[in-house]
Amino acid sequence: MKPHQLGRGALGLLGSIVLWQLIAGTHLAGAALPSPLATFAALGADVSGGAFWSAVGQTVGVALLGLIASALAGIVLGVLVGSFPAARYSTLALLEFLKPVPPIVILPLVVLILGPTAKMAWLLTFFGCLIPIITQTMAGVHDTDPVARDTARSYGLGRVEILWRVVLPSAMPFIGTALRVAAPVALIVAVVAGLLGGGPGLGKNLYVAQSAGDYASLYAYVLVLGILGLLFIGLSRLGERRLLHWHPSYREEMV
Amino acid sequence: MRKTLYLVLGIGTPVILILAWFAVSAGSTDTFFPPLSYILERFQALWLFAHFQSDILVSLLNLVIGFALASVIGVGLGFVLAMLPKVGEYLDPVIHFFRSIPPVALVPIFVALIGFGVEMRVTSIAMAAVFPTLIATVDGLRGVDSTLKDVSAVYRLSTREKVLGVYLPAAGPHIASGMQVSLQTAFVVMIASEMLGPAQGIGAMTLLAQQSFMIADMWSGILLLGVIGFAANMIFELGRRRLLAWYIGSRQLAKAS
Numbered sequence: 001m002k003p004h005q006l007g008r009g010a011l012g013l014l015g016s017i018v019l020w021q022l023i024a025g026t027h028l029a030g031a032a033l034p035s036p037l038a039t040f041a042a043l044g045a046d047v048s049g050g051a052f053w054s055a056v057g058q059t060v061g062v063a064l065l066g067l068i069a070s071a072l073a074g075i076v077l078g079v080l081v082g083s084f085p086a087a088r089y090s091t092l093a094l095l096e097f098l099k100p101v102p103p104i105v106i107l108p109l110v111v112l113i114l115g116p117t118a119k120m121a122w123l124l125t126f127f128g129c130l131i132p133i134i135t136q137t138m139a140g141v142h143d144t145d146p147v148a149r150d151t152a153r154s155y156g157l158g159r160v161e162i163l164w165r166v167v168l169p170s171a172m173p174f175i176g177t178a179l180r181v182a183a184p185v186a187l188i189v190a191v192v193a194g195l196l197g198g199g200p201g202l203g204k205n206l207y208v209a210q211s212a213g214d215y216a217s218l219y220a221y222v223l224v225l226g227i228l229g230l231l232f233i234g235l236s237r238l239g240e241r242r243l244l245h246w247h248p249s250y251r252e253e254m255v
Numbered sequence: 256m257r258k259t260l261y262l263v264l265g266i267g268t269p270v271i272l273i274l275a276w277f278a279v280s281a282g283s284t285d286t287f288f289p290p291l292s293y294i295l296e297r298f299q300a301l302w303l304f305a306h307f308q309s310d311i312l313v314s315l316l317n318l319v320i321g322f323a324l325a326s327v328i329g330v331g332l333g334f335v336l337a338m339l340p341k342v343g344e345y346l347d348p349v350i351h352f353f354r355s356i357p358p359v360a361l362v363p364i365f366v367a368l369i370g371f372g373v374e375m376r377v378t379s380i381a382m383a384a385v386f387p388t389l390i391a392t393v394d395g396l397r398g399v400d401s402t403l404k405d406v407s408a409v410y411r412l413s414t415r416e417k418v419l420g421v422y423l424p425a426a427g428p429h430i431a432s433g434m435q436v437s438l439q440t441a442f443v444v445m446i447a448s449e450m451l452g453p454a455q456g457i458g459a460m461t462l463l464a465q466q467s468f469m470i471a472d473m474w475s476g477i478l479l480l481g482v483i484g485f486a487a488n489m490i491f492e493l494g495r496r497r498l499l500a501w502y503i504g505s506r507q508l509a510k511a512s
Contacts (some may be wrong), residue, residue, distance in 0.1 A: 003281075005344050006342070008344040008345045009344060009345065009348040010348070011345060011348070011350075012344075012345035012346050012348060012349050013348050013349055013495050015345070016349050032367040032368045033368065045345055051304045084259070084263070085261065086264055089261040089262075089264045089265045089268075090265065090267075090268040091268070092268070093265060093266050093268065093269040093389055094268070094269055097269075097481075097485050098481075099488075100439065100444045100484050100485055100487070100489075101480075101481045101484040101486035102442060102446075102487060104359075104443050104446050104447060104450075105446065105477055105481055105484060106477060107450075108461050108462050108464070108465035108473050109287075109465075109474070109479065111465065112287060112465050112470070112473070113257060113287055139267055147289070161355040182511065184355075186359060188357040188358065188443075191357040191359060191360055192357075192359050192443075192447065195362075195363070195447070196359075196447060196450045196451065196462075203360075204359060204368060206363050207280065207363065209363075210363035210366060210367060213367075215268070215367055218364065219364070221360075222356060222361070222363075223362060225356055225357055225360045226352050226353070226355050226356040227355075228355075229341070229354075229355030229356055229357060230352065230355040232353070232355075233355055238426065242495060252414060
């Protein structure tokens with residue numbers, strides 16, 4: 001990014017805060033739209049307390065643990081199912097049906113069984129990220145160059161070795177993309193689990209602030225979630241690039 | 256021979272799974288997992304058609320209106336930002352910040368601002384779903400091949416011709432995938448806006464059933480939401496394939512060669 005772009009972006013941010021202040025100053029929306037000053041004051045009060053940081057920790061922890069668990073399970077299942085055409089065809093309809101169904105749909109069931117706990121939030125996050133990772137891994141396995149696979153076989157590599165040295169590396173870009181897309185989703189589901197399922201963390205704080213009419217805190221939490229969202233998106237992008245810097249599609253980008 | 260086997264597996268496995276669910280759950284006394292036959296009975300009693308108008312139609316209408324608003328605003332604003340790069344530079348960070356907020360977190364704010372009514376739900380859906388389309392539109396337009404731009408300048412195309420004849424088709428695949436993400440966001444926010452606060456709609460009914468321990472009703476709500484989520488995506492996909500048939504065809508050709 002060039003310096004003048006950075007300057008303009010900062011100006012745009014500043015401008016929107018000023019606009020927010022002006023609209024809040026008209027008192028059209030009353031208490032439901034606190035001024036930026038009040039919001040930042042609430043944010044400052046939150047940041048200095050320990051309860052806030054433990055809520056952040058719970059939300060981020062649920063999102064990360066859910067993401068890691070779904071990545072492990074998704075890659076293993078995706079490689080297994082993707083390696084056998086019979087398994088691939090048998091699961092096709094089920095996976096295609098489940099793919100566009102968001103985890104919020106099963107929230108009532110998961111809350112019913114596990115209650116408003118961190119475990120519930122974690123399970124929901126796990127399910128929310130699992131299906132896309134499985135299908136993307138399967139697509140990657142399926143996409144392996146048959147010539148490379150046959151070459152490895154004629155060199156006498158075993159099944160496991162072919163899987164490790166040929167199939168998995170060629171599926172890596174697919175897996176990388178799946179994980180990059182799944183990371184922000186994990187944060188979203190962790191918030192959903194708190195907001196609607198009562199699981200501990202920032203989502204629950206949002207709900208409490210809204211029902212108590214503590215609007216300055218509500219806006220402060222939304223700001224914090226925006227920053228967390230930016231971090232999740234940015235770090236997953238960086239991670240994908242670090243992980244795949246050797247892959248042809250990324251090497252071209254570097255030049 | 257092999258192909259028929261795969262076809263049989265593809266169609267047979269889901270059928271077997273459903274039958275297995277039916278058989279295993281028959282006579283189940285587990286509170287959480289009632290018999291599938293009972294769930295389907297409740298499904299029929301609730302959704303076909305006692306609550307069809309009062310809840311299903313309301314939910315679907317909110318979804319469609321919210322998504323349509325998000326698409327129109329997203330594509331329109333995206334065009335403006337891409338055509339005026341300077342304005343885009345000012346607004347980029349703000350837009351990316353709003354995009355990063357988990358969409359459901361916006362719902363409590365709209366509840367605070369406009370209450371629990373239908374307007375709140377449509378606004379929440381539209382506001383949360385606008386960002387994927389907006390960002391994809393801007394990216395798609397910025398990525399338009401410069402040769403295309405030069406050629407349309409040489410031919411002295413009018414702005415209208417340029418926008419409708421060159422830019423929109425060139426950015427079409429990008430816009431479509433943005434809209435697909437928007438549709439999923441809209442669906443999630445539709446459910447969330449119904450679950451938050453006492454309101455009508457499929458999400459509200461499902462959560463209410465869970466809270467009042469009517470487990471089979473809750474299951475039927477989950478089934479209905481799952482089917483709607485799947486169907487919405489499929490309808491979108493069919494439309495996308497029709498509109499972008501030229502693009503999908505050229506991609507397949509490029510892959511085959």
